[in-house]
Amino acid sequence: MLSNDKLGAERENFLLPLPVSYLNAFEAITRDPNQELTIVEQEQEIVATFQLTFIPYLTYQGSTRAQIEAVRVKSDYRGQGLGTEIFQYAIQRSKDKGAHLLQLTTDKKRPEAKKFYESLGFVDSHEGMKLYL
Amino acid sequence: MLSNDKLGAERENFLLPLPVSYLNAFEAITRDPNQELTIVEQEQEIVATFQLTFIPYLTYQGSTRAQIEAVRVKSDYRGQGLGTEIFQYAIQRSKDKGAHLLQLTTDKKRPEAKKFYESLGFVDSHEGMKLYL
Numbered sequence: 001m002l003s004n005d006k007l008g009a010e011r012e013n014f015l016l017p018l019p020v021s022y023l024n025a026f027e028a029i030t031r032d033p034n035q036e037l038t039i040v041e042q043e044q045e046i047v048a049t050f051q052l053t054f055i056p057y058l059t060y061q062g063s064t065r066a067q068i069e070a071v072r073v074k075s076d077y078r079g080q081g082l083g084t085e086i087f088q089y090a091i092q093r094s095k096d097k098g099a100h101l102l103q104l105t106t107d108k109k110r111p112e113a114k115k116f117y118e119s120l121g122f123v124d125s126h127e128g129m130k131l132y133l
Numbered sequence: 134m135l136s137n138d139k140l141g142a143e144r145e146n147f148l149l150p151l152p153v154s155y156l157n158a159f160e161a162i163t164r165d166p167n168q169e170l171t172i173v174e175q176e177q178e179i180v181a182t183f184q185l186t187f188i189p190y191l192t193y194q195g196s197t198r199a200q201i202e203a204v205r206v207k208s209d210y211r212g213q214g215l216g217t218e219i220f221q222y223a224i225q226r227s228k229d230k231g232a233h234l235l236q237l238t239t240d241k242k243r244p245e246a247k248k249f250y251e252s253l254g255f256v257d258s259h260e261g262m263k264l265y266l
Contacts, residue, residue, distance in 0.1 A: 025195030032167060035189065055186050056168065059203050062158030066266075070192050095266050102266060105238065105259035117262050126238035128259025129250050133199075133228050133235060 036093070040086065048073040048082055052090055054097050066094035066102045087120050169226070173219065181206040181215055185223055187230050199227035199235045220253050 029035045034055065040048035050071040056064050068090050073082050094102045105128030106113045114124065162168045167188065173181035183204040189197050201223050206215050227235045238261030239246045247257065
């Protein structure tokens, strides 16, 4: 799913066996209690995935922010409300973890994604800036 | 420093004793090996602070992203290159931790901050979207 996407196709490698870097990242995510990588199954098929990260900050009088990244829905399962269900879950889960804010960055090359997030109540108040190292 | 800022003034509470929520957040940051809260001192005075977070992801073939947030420089120490030094450190530290990307979000109400980040090579490729819970 990560590679079946106009941006992901350029940066992933899904040949089997998978590069060991994926396995190392999976272990790092699993080890860290502030990372939650979720897989959505329908009738024993993996149809979506997303990652929630909880980050403690001193700002806002000492708080936790939730961040959602790497949201992917299998192409033939889009347009069926699955994305909305994922975000309903993510919002509730973030509240349960005491987060006051759920944040994400979305590539400006995906205007349809931005519209979807706006429909959920997200506001594009910030610039999402990246520096490749 | 967090409150001495046009946005921070509205959302922080710096009366002494500090609300316990700050102390709880400080302990949560200290406990988490993926969080690095740094304080910059000059002649025994705290002049700046910032927080680096390292997040493992499956995307980009399994990778680590570095994220910098809550960058504050004491007002009478601005314009002296301290921000640039902080980012030189943050970039090197992120490379040392194996991150392929350093990311941040900056409030669109701070256009001068965006220009500063652009001067360091950051690209505003993403929208930074927030949902208050």
